[in-house]
Amino acid sequence: MTSQAPAKNLRSDRAAPAAVRINGVYDLPSPSRIAGWAIDRADPDAAVEVEIYREGALLQRTRADRFRPDLERGGIGTGRYGFSVDLDPPVAPEMVFTLTVRAVTGDGTSGPLRPTGEATPNDDPLLRLLERTFDQMAVLKADIATLRRSVEAGGDPPEHKEIVAVLDRIEVVQARLDGAAAVTQTPADPAVGPGLRTAVGIALAMSALALVLGLWSVFG
Secondary structure, X not given: OOOOHHHHHHHXXXXXXXXXXXXXXXXXXXXXXXXXXXXXXXXXXXXXXXXEEEOOEEEEEXXXXXXXXXXXXXXXXOOEEEEEEEXXXXXXXXXXXXEEEEEEXXXXXXXXXXXXXXXXXXXXXXXXXXXXXXXXXXXXXXXXXXXXXXXXXXXXOHHHHHHHHHHHHHHHHHHHHHHHHHHHOOOOOOOOOHHHHHHHHHXXXXXXXXXXXXXXXXXX
């Protein structure tokens, strides 16, 4: 009877949602490094894979298998759940929202890690505007890519050429948006104040509006 109980609990843990199985956090000890820890509660003897994303694109994968004495002292398994990755280019404090970190278990279960410390997004309303704009731009870029593939797969009639030309113009706006975003990703400068952040926020918002109007012209 007692030998069967651990196996039953293990099966229950493996069937649990990712939010229950995966535990861990990440922080930014410096603008050029991201570090943290992650554990699979269903299999604490195994190291999980950590995926680091920047602006929605996979930046790097690493294993969370570094020994962390603080975790061991806190009673978190063996303590061998730490990770640390260099970031190039560094992340400015106001752009931490562009980073996301996920842990992937041995059986493919994936779940997010919680930001803490310097990785916690800033509550500045202007920065929240930038965050929302980036999120919407990511969705628009995906929609544009899907539309372009659909158009290119449908042959080459005159109306398709016109749509492709519109997509080209939209992608020019995207490039301008990337340039505006680059301004906010430079190392922190004491001279950069609320006025510049406001200007960048307005530029991003206007670029997003231009993209929406461009898509409307395609489907309208």
